Amino acid sequence: MKELYADSMHFLKGIITSTHLLKVMAFTVILSSAAGSVSASTTIAFGYLRNESGDKNYNYLETIFPNSFATSTAALGMQVMKPHAVDTHLNATCNMRLKKKYELAELPGLVEHLNADLFIYGSFMPRPADRIKLVLHLYFRESREVLIITTIGRLETEIFRLVDRISIIMNNILNKFYKVQRIPAGSHLAILTNVDGLDVNKLYYAFLKQGYPVVCVQSTDLSTPLLEERFHKFRRITTDKNSYTVTNNWRLMKFHHGTWTGITYNQRIRYLKRIYTTYDGDYLTTKNRVLDTFSTTFRGIIDYILIIGFDESHDKAWVRCINMKKRDLIWIQWGIESEFLTDDAVLSIVHQIISTMSMKSDTPAK
Amino acid sequence: MRKSNRRIPLICLAILLTVMSCSQKRGIFISTQKVAPSSAIAIIVDHPNNIKNVIVARFMAKGFRVIAFNASDLYSLSDVFDIRDFKKVSFNTSLSDEKSLLSMEKTYDNIYKLHVYNYEIHKAELLNEMKAKWRVRYLILLDLKDWETISWGRAVDLNSYEVIWVENYPAQFGDTTDTIVSHFIKSMSGL
Numbered sequence: 001m002k003e004l005y006a007d008s009m010h011f012l013k014g015i016i017t018s019t020h021l022l023k024v025m026a027f028t029v030i031l032s033s034a035a036g037s038v039s040a041s042t043t044i045a046f047g048y049l050r051n052e053s054g055d056k057n058y059n060y061l062e063t064i065f066p067n068s069f070a071t072s073t074a075a076l077g078m079q080v081m082k083p084h085a086v087d088t089h090l091n092a093t094c095n096m097r098l099k100k101k102y103e104l105a106e107l108p109g110l111v112e113h114l115n116a117d118l119f120i121y122g123s124f125m126p127r128p129a130d131r132i133k134l135v136l137h138l139y140f141r142e143s144r145e146v147l148i149i150t151t152i153g154r155l156e157t158e159i160f161r162l163v164d165r166i167s168i169i170m171n172n173i174l175n176k177f178y179k180v181q182r183i184p185a186g187s188h189l190a191i192l193t194n195v196d197g198l199d200v201n202k203l204y205y206a207f208l209k210q211g212y213p214v215v216c217v218q219s220t221d222l223s224t225p226l227l228e229e230r231f232h233k234f235r236r237i238t239t240d241k242n243s244y245t246v247t248n249n250w251r252l253m254k255f256h257h258g259t260w261t262g263i264t265y266n267q268r269i270r271y272l273k274r275i276y277t278t279y280d281g282d283y284l285t286t287k288n289r290v291l292d293t294f295s296t297t298f299r300g301i302i303d304y305i306l307i308i309g310f311d312e313s314h315d316k317a318w319v320r321c322i323n324m325k326k327r328d329l330i331w332i333q334w335g336i337e338s339e340f341l342t343d344d345a346v347l348s349i350v351h352q353i354i355s356t357m358s359m360k361s362d363t364p365a366k
Numbered sequence: 367m368r369k370s371n372r373r374i375p376l377i378c379l380a381i382l383l384t385v386m387s388c389s390q391k392r393g394i395f396i397s398t399q400k401v402a403p404s405s406a407i408a409i410i411v412d413h414p415n416n417i418k419n420v421i422v423a424r425f426m427a428k429g430f431r432v433i434a435f436n437a438s439d440l441y442s443l444s445d446v447f448d449i450r451d452f453k454k455v456s457f458n459t460s461l462s463d464e465k466s467l468l469s470m471e472k473t474y475d476n477i478y479k480l481h482v483y484n485y486e487i488h489k490a491e492l493l494n495e496m497k498a499k500w501r502v503r504y505l506i507l508l509d510l511k512d513w514e515t516i517s518w519g520r521a522v523d524l525n526s527y528e529v530i531w532v533e534n535y536p537a538q539f540g541d542t543t544d545t546i547v548s549h550f551i552k553s554m555s556g557l
Contacts, residue, residue, distance in 0.1 A: 188528075192482065197509060201518050204532045205394045213398075214529040216522040217486050220493065222412050222507055226482065233475040234482075248472050279476040287476075290483050297490045298527055344392075 042174075045081040045114045046070045047121030049134070050100040058126060062100065064159070065124065065134075072167035078174075086114060104146055104247040107139045117141050120170070130155050134166065138173060139247070147173060147332070150241035151180075179331040180242075183321070183357040185211035187303040190324075192217065194231035195310050196224035199346045203308070206350040210358075215302050234307045235334070237320050238284055242329040244320075248280075288327055295324055304330075308353065315345040319353055331357075392536070393516070399530040401521055401554045403429035407504045408496065417543055421508065424547040428557065433500050490527070497524040504530075506554070510546055513537045519550045 046066040051058045063083055070080040081089065087098040094113050102110065102121065111119045122136040132155040138147045151169065153162050172178055189212050193200060204214050218224060236245050261269075278286050295302060307320040318334035336352055338345035401407070407430050411418055422432050496502045505522040514537070521531035531554040537546060551557065 190486075198516055198518050198534050201520060201532045201534050202394060204520070204529050205396050205534075208396045208398055208529070208532065216490075216493075216505075216527050216529055219520060219529050220410070220489055220505060220507070220522060222410060222509060225485070230478065233478055236475065246472050275477075276473055279473045279480070283476050287480065290480050290487075294483050294487055297487045297494075301527060 041079070042118065043079040043081065043116040044070070044073055044118045044120060045086050045111070045116035046083055047086060047098055047102070047119065048083050048100045049121065049136075050123040052123045052125045055126070058124075061124060065163070066120070068160070068163040069120070069167055069170065072163060073170065076171065081114065081116060089114060102137075104137075104245075107146065107247050108141075108144055111139060111141045118174075126155060127152065132162070136166075136170070138170070145236065145244060145246050147178070148243045148245070149173075149178065173332075176334045177332070178242075179321075179333070179356070181323070181330050182360045183212075183304055183331075185358060186213070188213045188215050188301045190215045190217040190298070190302045190305045191219075191308065192226070192234065192305065193308045193310065194224065194226050195314065195346065196221070199310075199314065200224070202344070202346050203350050206347060206354060210354050212354070212357075215298055217298075217302075217305075232309055234309060234320060235318060237307075237322065237329050237332075238287065239322060239327055239329040240284065240288075242332075244329070244332055291322075291324070291327060306353075308350075310346070310349070313345075315349075317349045317353075321357075393534050395533040395535075395553060397531045397554060397556075398528070399523060400556045401430075401504050401506075401531065403555055403557065404431065405503045406431040406433055406501050407506050408433045408500075408502045410505065410507045411509070413510065417510070420543045421510075421547050424544060424551060425506075428551050428555070430551075433496075433502050493522075493524055508547070508550065510543055511537060513539055513541060517546050517550075519554070521554050 046069060048062045049065040051062050066083050070082045074080045083098060090096040090098055090110075090113060096110075096113070101123075107119060118141065119139045120136060122134060124135070125133045127133055131152055133150065133152045135148065135150050138149070140146070149169070151166065153165060155162065169178065189207060191203060191207070191214060193203060195203070200219070204219065207214050218226075237243065238245050302324045305322040305324060307322075308317055309319075310317045315338045317336045319331060319336065320329065321331035322328065323330045333356070336349050338348040339352075342348040407425065409421060409425065409432060411421055413421070425432050493505065503524060505524060507520045507522075509518050511517045516534050516536045518534045519531070520529060520533075522528070523530045533550065533553050535546065535549060535553075541549075
């Protein structure tokens with residue numbers, strides 16, 4: 001009896017020191033953090049928002065917008081560098097000036113000079129009926145990934161309303177969430193995921209129960225051919241208006257050739273160039289062509305492609321969602337965790353996803 | 367500490383563990399549409415032939431028209447054009463050239479992602495052909511397991527391309543292949 005009691009207490013201690021305790025700690029950290037606060041030591045540098053209209057009357061917004069975003073972000077407790085400070089810093093440290101336009105491949109080098117965690121820049125274009133289109137580039141230094149978002153809003157006479165709205169979007173992004181529209185029940189979903197068998201049945205069960213028809217993408221396999229590790233490549237999505245991608249420039253690749261190369265070698269180099277053009281330089285065109293075929297094959301019934309990537313233990317996931325009618329990335333979220341002490345991590349995560357899908361607001365379901 | 371006082375936390379712990387372990391084996395079931403017994407169906411399973419025979423016999427006994435079909439002949443991941451390009455992504459670059467490696471990685475990733483979409487397109491085209499040629503209406507997927515594990519099943523309507531029936535069934539003590547298949551048939555057809 002004594003041994004059984006000792007074993008039981010030992011087992012109980014094991015439970016307490018298991019991941020559940022880690023979840024409690026994580027939950028406590030999240031609770032104690034103010035809404036929208038990334039670490040206070042996060043440094044965000046702002047570049048200009050380039051005026052693409054050609055109308056010089058709007059040039060003043062090139063600094064007004066980023067300055068306003070910076071002020072709004074600083075109020076959340078983060079370190080910010082406004083465009084003027086960035087320009088001064090670059091000039092002082094490496095004899096460079098802050099440009100109004102950057103190629104994606106230039107960002108890593110630039111942000112290293114700034115020693116910032118995030119660099120935000122972009123462009124704007126006034127539209128008819130007092131509207132404005134903003135394209136923001138958010139470059140994450142640690143992962144070398146860039147999130148490009150396009151938003152169209154009203155050019156308010158009191159511009160702070162527009163700034164506030166954009167700041168909320170940026171704040172959500174800093175907390176790993178970006179969503180531009182509600183996905184109503186009844187929408188046909190094509191689900192890609194890296195779980196299978198029992199777990200993918202749970203996914204389908206949860207979506208069907210909430211009234212989301214599930215199209216038979218991936219569901220006709222007994223086991224998924226999508227390996228867990230490789231599936232995470234779907235985290236990076238490129239669409240016309242919004243993208244989450246990595247910075248690179250394939251044109252900087254060297255394809256050595258000269259008079260010393262033969263016909264076969266030259267043919268191979270041309271073929272490689274074609275591959276890089278098709279799958280990198282012109283990837284968006286290539287992808288849209290594939291998505292057109294994808295949609296046609298399923299007779300146009302797919303409304304959204306929902307991509308859900310689980311980690312190895314299946315208690316954390318990320319989401320990407322593409323609107324198939326508009327071919328647009330409409331939802332990015334990562335770090336979705338299962339509820340504390342849940343008995344089914346996959347179902348817990350899927351329920352959170354479904355709650356967020358159906359919500360009109362821009363905040364994720366908790 | 368008195369024996370009775372020690373027993374109480376142990377009993378509570380035992381109940382808690384039992385509840386937790388039971389919840390892990392909880393079944394799920396949903397059906398948006400019944401699979402009528404006179405329907406033509408194709409069954410995908412990954413079991414030895416003797417088990418396959420039991421499964422098919424059960425369905426046929428209930429009046430289903432089972433179309434003979436072997437899933438491994440239907441489609442494989444390599445039967446898609448993009449796979450050729452995997453082999454051609456060049457390693458003809460210096461490992462110290464970080465920009466080139468990043469481009470190579472991104473291109474490789476994009477090829478893989480498009481490959482997945484093309485694979486699904488390929489499967490859907492084959493299923494469509496199956497429906498047109500052999501008049502198959504439903505695709506049934508089954509994975510049967512022993513007691514203390516969970517068998518699962520799924521049905522796809524090839525007319526609408528939708529998943530219409532899903533079940534995770536924890537095998538009961540005394541369940542056999544026959545009884546589990548009968549349970550699934552009852553569940554998907556409402557008989």
